[in-house]
Amino acid sequence: MPQKPDLPLPQSEQRRVGYAIVGIGELSSEELIPGARTSEHAYVAALVTGDPEKGKAFARAYDLTEQDVYPYDRFEELGQREDVEAVYIVLPNSLHREYVERAAKMGKHVLCEKPLSVSAEDAQAMVDACKEAGVLLMTAYRCQYTPEHWAARDAVQDGKLGPVKLIDSIHGQVQDDPEAWRLKRDLAGGGPLVDVGIYCLNTIRFLLGQEPEWVFATLHQPQDDPRFKEVEESMSFLLGFPGGIVANCLTSYGTQKTATLRVLGEQGTVLMDPAFTYQGLELTLSDQQGDFQPKFPSEDQFSLELDHFAQCIREKKTPWTPGEEGVQDHRIMDALYRSARSGQVVKLEKVGGRDAFRGEKPRAAGRQSAWG
Amino acid sequence: MPQKPDLPLPQSEQRRVGYAIVGIGELSSEELIPGARTSEHAYVAALVTGDPEKGKAFARAYDLTEQDVYPYDRFEELGQREDVEAVYIVLPNSLHREYVERAAKMGKHVLCEKPLSVSAEDAQAMVDACKEAGVLLMTAYRCQYTPEHWAARDAVQDGKLGPVKLIDSIHGQVQDDPEAWRLKRDLAGGGPLVDVGIYCLNTIRFLLGQEPEWVFATLHQPQDDPRFKEVEESMSFLLGFPGGIVANCLTSYGTQKTATLRVLGEQGTVLMDPAFTYQGLELTLSDQQGDFQPKFPSEDQFSLELDHFAQCIREKKTPWTPGEEGVQDHRIMDALYRSARSGQVVKLEKVGGRDAFRGEKPRAAGRQSAWG
Amino acid sequence: MPQKPDLPLPQSEQRRVGYAIVGIGELSSEELIPGARTSEHAYVAALVTGDPEKGKAFARAYDLTEQDVYPYDRFEELGQREDVEAVYIVLPNSLHREYVERAAKMGKHVLCEKPLSVSAEDAQAMVDACKEAGVLLMTAYRCQYTPEHWAARDAVQDGKLGPVKLIDSIHGQVQDDPEAWRLKRDLAGGGPLVDVGIYCLNTIRFLLGQEPEWVFATLHQPQDDPRFKEVEESMSFLLGFPGGIVANCLTSYGTQKTATLRVLGEQGTVLMDPAFTYQGLELTLSDQQGDFQPKFPSEDQFSLELDHFAQCIREKKTPWTPGEEGVQDHRIMDALYRSARSGQVVKLEKVGGRDAFRGEKPRAAGRQSAWG
C-alpha cells in the first residue's frame, strides 16, 4: 500500500498556481509544504519566514532558490512576483487579518488557515477587504476537501439514516507548552474551541448543510494551571439546529488525543473515529443491514485543498469554503463564549437555505458512493 | 466459549433467598427469570402476574407449581410464604411505589427496577416506607454489579488517566410502538431519560463516585409524531461535577441502538462501547503505552444483582445501590426536566463525600485489576 | 439487546418432535438442553445419563418427571416411548456407533454429535444401520445451520470475491486436563483434529460445496507432555481442492482459544473471526468498495439444529448434513493422519457434483443477503 504519490514534473509548473507560504511553523513544515509536492494544480513558489536559515534550508530542500525566501518586512515584494498568484497564511490567528489585507492589497488571492481570525468582526473585515480588492479568499477547512468527510455528509443527507436526531463530537488533545502562542488570548483569540473545537463545529455544519439556531456552552479554566491563565482548558457545548437536531460537542487542551464524530438517525448511524485527522480517518456507516467501512484512495489532504483553491483561481469561481464560511464559525464561536460567560442559551440569527456560506463544490464531492 | 453456567442443584435452595417476581414482561421473561437460574444465593420462589396462563407456563418451565403463581389481587398472600424473603418489582414505573409499600408492609425485602419511581418525592416515600418496616430496599442498577463497569470505575479512580476532564455518554434506541407504556407520562414518569438516559446518568455518578452540582438539558418532542405526544423523543444534557468535570449525555427513543461511555483524562481514556448492555460489553483503557481490552469472565448480570441483594439480606447489610441511590437519580432527573422547560442551568444541592448514597460493595468490586 | 428468546408454550408440544438426550456432559448441560427451550419444532422429552442425581436435577429444572430420566442400561425402554421420536447422541466418540445402532434398531431417528465416529469405517456402518432401519441420521454440524456461516458461503459462491484462490483457517484451544476422554485415543479417535480441527475441515467443504482431492498433514506430539501420550497436540494441514484452491489449516490443544476462517479471492475476502463459536460470530466481507459486517438475528444455534432435524422427520426429508456428510470428514481425517504418519501427500477419491453429501437446505440458507 504505497501512500506517497508520484512526484510532479517541474515543467508543468507553468499551468500550476504558485503559492507563497507565509509562516513556516510545524503545520507548514510537516504537512503543508511536503503535501504541496503532490498537488496537480499548485506548487510552492516562495516562502515568507522570520527565520532566514530555516527558510534557506527549506528552499534547498524543495528546489527553490535563496531568492524565493522573504523575511516578513519584505512581504510586499511578492507583489512583483507574477508567478506567485496566491498566498497561504499560516500565522498565529491574530496576524491573519493584517496579512490577508496586505496580500489583498497586492492583488494576490488568499488562502487563510482556520480559524479565519480572532472574532467575527475581524473576519468580516477580511472578507470585505478581499472583495474590494477583487481577490478570492478561502478559509482552509481541510476536512471539507476530503472524500471521507464527504462520504459522511452524503450518508447524512441521502436519507439512509432516516431523519437525523442527535450528533456527538469530541476533539481534544494535550497542549502542554505553557509558552505556546495558542494559549495567549491576544494571539489565538481563544483556547481549544478556536483551535480544535472548531473542527466539531465546522464539520457538523458541513454534514448537515444547515446553520445552528441556538447554542449553549460551559467552559472550564482551572485557576491553578499556568497554561490556562488566559484561555479555557475545556469547553462543552450544544448546537441547536432546525428540526430539533442537537449536537453535543466537547473540546479540550487537557485530554488525550480524541477526535470523533457520530451522527444518529432512526435508521442508521454515521461514525468517524478518528475524525478530522491528517491521516487514518475511519468512517463506519451503520444501518439495520450491518456496518460498512468504505475504502478511500489515499490522498494528501493539503494537496486537495491547495488544488481546489488553484482551480477556483483559474476558473474564477468562489471556493467551497470562502471567507464567509469562516466568518460564520466566528459568529457561532463568539456566541459560545457569550453563553459560557452568561450561563444562558444564546440565539443566533436564522439562516435560510442550504450551504448558505459555501461556493463551488470541490473534487472530493460525489466521488465516492457512500453506502456500499 | 460456553457461556451458560451450570444449573443450581435444587437442594441448596434452603440456604438461598427466595424471590417473588412481580410482573412478567419482556425483562422478566427474557432476562431476569432465566438469569436467576445461575444465582448462587437466590432463586425464584413465586411469580405474580395478571396473566394466569403465562404464569402457569412459566411455573412449569421453571420447576414451580401452579400454587406458586399469584394474581395481583392475591399479592398479600405472599406474606404467608416464609420461603419468599424478597420481592422483585418489575412493573411499570408508576406502580413501583404502591407495590414497594405493600411488600414492605408484609415485611418482605424489596428489589425494585430502575427508575425507582416517577419522581424524587415518590421515591423518597418508598425509602421511608421500607425504613419504617425494617426491610431492605435496593434499586436494580444492574451496571453497578458488573465487573466491566467496575473495571472502568477503577481505571477512572486509580489516577492512571490523570485528572478526569470530560465525559461523553450516549444511550438511545428506537421505541416504535406508540402504545407502549413507556410512552405514557403517567405510567413511565418521563421518556427516554428515565428509561435509558438514566444509565448514562447513574453510571457516570458511579464512575466518579461524586454528585453533579448543576445540570443543563434541552429536549425535543416532535409535535407530529404520535409516539411522542406525552414524553420527549430525545434529550441532550450536561452534568457539572466538582472540579470542573463536565459530562455530555445524549438519550433518545429515535436513534438506532447506541450505548457508549467515554471518560477523558490528560493521560488516558476509558471507553465502553457498547456500555450498559446485557451482554457484549467492551471496555478499552488507553494511555500513552497503548490500548488495552481486559477480558472478563462471562457472568449473568441479573444473577450478580440478585446475589448481591440476597447476601445483603443474609448479612443484614445495606446494598450497594439502596433506595437512596435511586432517589438521587430522581432528584437529578427532576432537575433535568426543569432545566429543559426553563432553558436555564439548574443548580443541585451539594453532596459531600464519595459514594454518598451507596452501601456495601458488591462482589464485582475489585475482582479484576483494570489495567493490564 | 435482549438475547434470550420467549419461552415455548407447553401445549405446542404435541406438534413438536420429542428428543431423548443421551449423555449430560458439558455440551448437553450448558448449551444443548438450555438451547432446546427456544426450539420451534423440538423439545426435550427424556434424558439418558449414568448419573441419576444429575438426571433428576435436570428433570426438575426442565419440567420433566423422574420417570423421564433413564440410566444407560434402560436405554431400550425409550423404544416404548411414542413421544420420543429422536435421540441425540452426546457421548464420547467411541460410543457413537453403538448407540446410533441401538437407537436405529428401536426405530428412532438419530442426531449424532461430531465427529460422527472414530473412523470412516465405523461411520459408514452407522449410516448403513440407519438406512436399513428406515430412520434418519444427521451429523450435528452446528455451523452449517447458522445464518453467519451461510452468509459466508453465499459470499464465496456468488462470485463477488472473484475466483477463490486460498483459504486459511485456525481452530485451537487449550485442553489442560490430562484425564479428559478427549485425550484418550480409544475414546476420541484422535486429538484436536477430530474435536476442533474438524470445524475448519467441515466448514471449508461447506463454503466451497466441493471436496478436496489431496491432503498433506504434519503433526506434533510432544513426548514429555503427559496430556499428549496418545493423541497429537497440534496438526497443520493442507487441503487441495479442484481448480488449485488450497486451504491451510491449523488445529491444536496447546494454543490460546483461536477460531478463524479467511477465504481469499482476487476481488475480495471473507473473514470470520471468531468463526465456529456458539456466540459472537463476526463476519466481514471485503471488496474494493470497503469492509462490511452484516448483522444477524440472535438465535440459539442448537435450536436451529434441533429444529432442522425435527422438520426433516416431519417432512420425511434427508437432513442437510446426513450421516454421509460425517463419513466424508472421517475419510479425509483418516487421510490426514496417514499423511502425517508417512510425510507424503495423500490423494483422495474424486467426488463430482456440488454438496455431494448433503440433503435438504436448512432454514438459515438464503435468509440473509450476504453482501450489503
Place this chain on the structure above:
Amino acid sequence: MPQKPDLPLPQSEQRRVGYAIVGIGELSSEELIPGARTSEHAYVAALVTGDPEKGKAFARAYDLTEQDVYPYDRFEELGQREDVEAVYIVLPNSLHREYVERAAKMGKHVLCEKPLSVSAEDAQAMVDACKEAGVLLMTAYRCQYTPEHWAARDAVQDGKLGPVKLIDSIHGQVQDDPEAWRLKRDLAGGGPLVDVGIYCLNTIRFLLGQEPEWVFATLHQPQDDPRFKEVEESMSFLLGFPGGIVANCLTSYGTQKTATLRVLGEQGTVLMDPAFTYQGLELTLSDQQGDFQPKFPSEDQFSLELDHFAQCIREKKTPWTPGEEGVQDHRIMDALYRSARSGQVVKLEKVGGRDAFRGEKPRAAGRQSAWG
C-alpha cells in the same frame, strides 16, 4: 497526529553517509527517496537511472544537481565520488548480483533490496564478493528495522506466550500487469514467493530467531492465465522449526491485499494485521488478561533502514541483516520450490544458535516494552 517529520538541515551532510540510489522505480520514487529525507545518518547523494529526464526531475526535486544523475553505463564513475559511500540497489532481482559486484569492486558498501538475488548460489557469490572487497553488504529487510516487528519478536521471545506452538502468515496481493518484470522468471527468480511470500518467511525466522529444519510447499500456476506463464500464482507452504513449531504460510499474486502474521502460544497470541506494510502496522498482544495494542512512534521505515546501515558503516559493524541473512532465505526458497516440484518434504541443513545469520542489533530493538 502529524506524521511527517522535520526536515534534516543540509549542513549536517558532512557527517551523514551519502547513498547512490540505483534504479528509480516505484519503490525508490514513492518510498525510499522521500523517506531518506528524514534520515539522521544518511542522505541521497546520487541517482542512477536509465531515464535521464526522470533523473533530472528527481534531482531538482531533491536538491541534487544534474551532475548527480548517472546513466547505468557511467555507474563506475561513482567510484570517484568520495561523498558516495554506499549504493542502494533497487533493480530487478536478476541484476542484483551484477551491480553488487560492480559496487564492491569500486569499494562502495552495498545495501541491496530483497530478495538478495535469484538463487542461493548467486546470493552467496555476492556475499563473497563483498567480503573480498572489504565492503559491507546488507539485505534490505525493512520489517526487521521497525519497532512494531521488534515488539512482536520480544513478545514471542520473552516467554509471555508460553511455548510457541503454531504460526500462521499470509502475504498476497494482486499483480495485474502481465508485462511486469516480477512475472518473468529470468528477471525475478520466482513469483509471489520471492516478492511478497519472502516477508512471511523472513519475518517468522526473525520472530523466532531460529531456522526451519524442513519445508513443504504446493503451488498453483493456472495454465490459462497469461500472467502466470512463467511463475506461480500462489504458494502454500509449511516451515518446520525446532521443537515442533510449524508455520503455515500463504502467498499469492491473485488475492486482494492481505498481510497477516499470528503466533500462537499456550498462554497468549501475537497478531499483526496488517503486518509488513509501509504504514499502519497493527500489533495486538493477547493473553488471559486481555488484548493490548501498543502504540509506536511514527517513523519512516526506510529512514530506519538507511540509518542502520549508515551507522554500521561509520562504526565498522556487521549490519543486523547482512548478506548472509539474504542467502539463508534463498536456501529456504530454493527448498520450497523443490518441494513444490517433487510433492515431498524437503529437509534443510541444521543451523545452531540463535540469530545465526544476523549482526549488530538495530535501534528499533528493545526500544518499546512489548507488553503493557
